[in-house]
Amino acid sequence: MSRKPKTFHGGLHPPDSKAASADKAVEICPLPDEIIIPLSQHIGAPAEPCVAVGDSVCRGQVVGEARGFVSVPVHASTSGEVVAVEARPHPSGRDLPAVVIRPDGRDQWCDDLRGLGEDELAAESVRNKLCACGIVGLGGATFPTHVKLSPPPEKPIDTLIINGAECEPYLTTDYRLMLEDPEQILDGVRLFAGVLGRPRIFIGIEENKPAAIKVIDAACASSDIEVVPLRVKYPQGAEKQLIYAITGREVPSGGLPMDAGVLVQNVRTAAAVSVAVRTGQPLIEQVLTVTGPGVAEPKNLRVRIGTPLRHLIDACGGFNGEPGKIILGGPMMGTAQLSLDVPVTRGAGGLLIFRQEDVDPRPEGPCIRCGRCVSVCPARILPTTIVAYARNDQVETAETLGVLDCIECGCCTYICPSMIPLVQFIRQAKGAIMAQKRNA
Amino acid sequence: MLEAIVSLGGIGLSAAILLGLASKKFAVEVDPRELEILDALPGANCGACGFPGCAGFARALAEGKVDPAACTPGGQATIERLASILGVSAKLREPEVAVVICQGDRVKAKDKYRYLGVEDCNAAQKLADGPKACPGGCLGLGSCVRACPFGAIEITKQGLAVISREKCTGCTKCIAVCPRQVIRMVPASATVHVLCNSHDKGAVVRKYCQVGCIACQICKKAAPEAYVIEDFLARVVYAHHGQAAPAIEKCPTHCIRDFIAGYPEGSTFAPSIVPTSDEAA
Ligand code: SF4
Ligand code: SF4
Ligand code: SF4
Ligand code: SF4
Numbered sequence: 001m002s003r004k005p006k007t008f009h010g011g012l013h014p015p016d017s018k019a020a021s022a023d024k025a026v027e028i029c030p031l032p033d034e035i036i037i038p039l040s041q042h043i044g045a046p047a048e049p050c051v052a053v054g055d056s057v058c059r060g061q062v063v064g065e066a067r068g069f070v071s072v073p074v075h076a077s078t079s080g081e082v083v084a085v086e087a088r089p090h091p092s093g094r095d096l097p098a099v100v101i102r103p104d105g106r107d108q109w110c111d112d113l114r115g116l117g118e119d120e121l122a123a124e125s126v127r128n129k130l131c132a133c134g135i136v137g138l139g140g141a142t143f144p145t146h147v148k149l150s151p152p153p154e155k156p157i158d159t160l161i162i163n164g165a166e167c168e169p170y171l172t173t174d175y176r177l178m179l180e181d182p183e184q185i186l187d188g189v190r191l192f193a194g195v196l197g198r199p200r201i202f203i204g205i206e207e208n209k210p211a212a213i214k215v216i217d218a219a220c221a222s223s224d225i226e227v228v229p230l231r232v233k234y235p236q237g238a239e240k241q242l243i244y245a246i247t248g249r250e251v252p253s254g255g256l257p258m259d260a261g262v263l264v265q266n267v268r269t270a271a272a273v274s275v276a277v278r279t280g281q282p283l284i285e286q287v288l289t290v291t292g293p294g295v296a297e298p299k300n301l302r303v304r305i306g307t308p309l310r311h312l313i314d315a316c317g318g319f320n321g322e323p324g325k326i327i328l329g330g331p332m333m334g335t336a337q338l339s340l341d342v343p344v345t346r347g348a349g350g351l352l353i354f355r356q357e358d359v360d361p362r363p364e365g366p367c368i369r370c371g372r373c374v375s376v377c378p379a380r381i382l383p384t385t386i387v388a389y390a391r392n393d394q395v396e397t398a399e400t401l402g403v404l405d406c407i408e409c410g411c412c413t414y415i416c417p418s419m420i421p422l423v424q425f426i427r428q429a430k431g432a433i434m435a436q437k438r439n440a
Numbered sequence: 441m442l443e444a445i446v447s448l449g450g451i452g453l454s455a456a457i458l459l460g461l462a463s464k465k466f467a468v469e470v471d472p473r474e475l476e477i478l479d480a481l482p483g484a485n486c487g488a489c490g491f492p493g494c495a496g497f498a499r500a501l502a503e504g505k506v507d508p509a510a511c512t513p514g515g516q517a518t519i520e521r522l523a524s525i526l527g528v529s530a531k532l533r534e535p536e537v538a539v540v541i542c543q544g545d546r547v548k549a550k551d552k553y554r555y556l557g558v559e560d561c562n563a564a565q566k567l568a569d570g571p572k573a574c575p576g577g578c579l580g581l582g583s584c585v586r587a588c589p590f591g592a593i594e595i596t597k598q599g600l601a602v603i604s605r606e607k608c609t610g611c612t613k614c615i616a617v618c619p620r621q622v623i624r625m626v627p628a629s630a631t632v633h634v635l636c637n638s639h640d641k642g643a644v645v646r647k648y649c650q651v652g653c654i655a656c657q658i659c660k661k662a663a664p665e666a667y668v669i670e671d672f673l674a675r676v677v678y679a680h681h682g683q684a685a686p687a688i689e690k691c692p693t694h695c696i697r698d699f700i701a702g703y704p705e706g707s708t709f710a711p712s713i714v715p716t717s718d719e720a721a
Pocket of ligand 4: 537587590607611615
């Protein structure tokens with residue numbers, strides 16, 4: 001087996017910092033005193049609460065119903081009593097509506113959950129099951145999976161790519177899952193393939209995870225699933241970059257992967273799909289890597305959705321030193337958090353704690369025209385030029401320069417020696433363009 | 441050589457004749473009043489009238505499509521002059537100016553996180569609704585300063601936007617860009633304002649701001665006609681702003697200010713000496 005690792009143009013090599021948690025088996029995080037289930041945990045319309053204060057709920061019960069096609073329900077992640085339906089701190093930094101549950105400690109599953117039998121796996125029923133179980137893309141985008149699995153008939157999908165790149169530094173959840181439960185992932189992959197009508201299947205894994213490549217390779221031995229080792233480079237796991245690396249196809253500017261005949265799913269989403277279809281259990285747990293120099297004992301934790309971040313830090317022996325910055329998600333694309341009362345939601349793959357001394361709050365300087373942002377940009381646009389226009393509100397010019405192709409990977413901001421917040425400018429410009437399009 | 445001169449000269453001549461004919465044939469009729477109107481306008485091209493520049497507005501005026509009063513920056517004198525050119529009666533409008541109803545700068549009001557990003561209020565507002573703990577407070581990143589065509593706004597060293605009553609023409613450009621709706625239009629003659637924009641309850645306001653309105657009703661007791669308290673926030677009833685002064689000293693958090701006595705702390709604008717129009721109201 002001689003396979004040359006594949007990759008894309010641009011990108012960079014931040015220190016991968018995975019050693020602290022890579023070898024730690026996933027532990028179960030204990031039940032907290034309070035579970036906060038935000039009604040908005042996915043892209044699309046927030047769920048509509050369907051329980052009231054005083055109701056008792058079982059584990060897996062729907063507490064918020066889907067509103068519209070691009071929406072999914074949210075579920076109780078343990079059994080207990082609903083003590084509030086109110087706005088609570090949310091990972092976005094706002095206070096957003098949530099159902100608050102006081103656990104009764106019994107963790108009683110609802111008894112009406114059931115999976116689909118071998119003879120019930122028609123595409124439509126699988127999609128309905130995934131929607132009912134609240135399955136969303138767990139690579140970070142949280143886009144409802146049943147919608148992604150409903151491509152329009154004029155855009156047939158012939159290739160399925162399973163994303164095990166885990167290119168964000170620090171995170172080791174996909175890695176642990178590939179090592180600990182390859183069968184569950186592969187079962188999910190087969191279910192995807194069933195819905196899509198037998199596409200070619202690739203599983204892409206970065207080369208710095210040889211153990212995972214070995215395990216997945218062995219599990220795929222008797223199938224026609226191809227395991228593709230990828231060069232270690234950020235953002236290797238970004239959809240368009242991954243598609244290019246593996247298939248050589250380019251997603252057209254402004255298009256979606258389906259325009260290139262491809263569907264990308266994260267390994268953890270595949271596992272969640274398997275659980276949902278086989279057992280009927282909704283997505284109420286998430287594996288998070290809790291790590292960074294600011295936490296006493298880095299771990300990979302299996303956490304109930306709705307668990308406050310504070311509880312995760314306690315489960316990892318508390319802070320190490322004075323915390324300076326707390327990020328939910330990866331260091332490149334995650335969001336800094338304002339409060340430890342924020343609960344874990346479906347999108348979260350990691351919790352990173354940095355100390356005061358680890359954060360570098362240097363102020364922005366002038367652009368020195370070094371061109372580094374240009375050479376690292378995987379979207380192959382010119383961040384510094386676009387930002388110069390964006391700064392002066394010339395968003396039309398920014399648009400002709402391809403600002404909408406930016407995937408917000410953060411490479412340019414990371415590499416910029418002048419600390420220019422390039423991605424933030426770009427997001428502003430994108431927002432202004434989208435607003436203009438909506439009004440037009 | 442000679443041929444070259446003759447032929448080039450010939451080309452030039454015929455082009456001149458063609459252009460001359462074209463300018464006759466395609467001449468655009470300009471209403472002579474249009475130029476006179478343009479002359480009367482302030483020439484700031486600020487867009488307050490809803491047209492991209494003064495010229496567009498002048499044409500629309502000459503065509504009788506708009507009301508002269510739409511030029512707020514021009515003020516009363518311009519409106520009167522326009523009305524006389526057009527031979528219509530001038531509808532007088534109470535002149536207004538913009539005021540930032542917040543005094544919570546970096547020293548007096550708390551931030552909920554440290555913001556290190558783009559120097560722009562709208563960019564900051566997108567990150568968890570802005571760094572300021574108060575949901576209505578001025579972010580001090582100067583989006584309004586950049587929007588004001590008249591240089592009427594400054595950001596103090598402590599990070600608060602302040603608008604000069606003298607320089608503001610009432611064009612409302614700043615209001616359109618402020619993500620926190622903390623700029624309001626007020627009658628130009630009013631000098632006393634409640635400088636707070638938080639609708640939170642008093643106990644909550646106290647946690648994040650030293651100079652926020654706590655809705656204690658004391659101003660209303662001191663000057664019942666001049667204040668209303670709605671949704672935990674006091675404001676001046678501008679129809680009776682002449683009676684607002686007695687409450688200034690009584691306000692426990694000092695969030696009522698008379699701009700005659702000076703602009704908020706840190707401002708470099710000279711205090712207003714006299715109200716812009718008659719004080720009696
Ligand atoms: S411009 Fe966008 S795509 Fe390019 S490096 Fe910056 S964030 Fe990434
Ligand atoms: S990396 Fe920064 S300094 Fe260098 S060209 Fe880009 S914006 Fe300018
Ligand atoms: S008044 Fe509004 S736009 Fe101006 S600095 Fe304050 S928040 Fe920004
Ligand atoms: S302060 Fe506001 S209303 Fe006044 S002139 Fe400037 S932009 Fe216009």
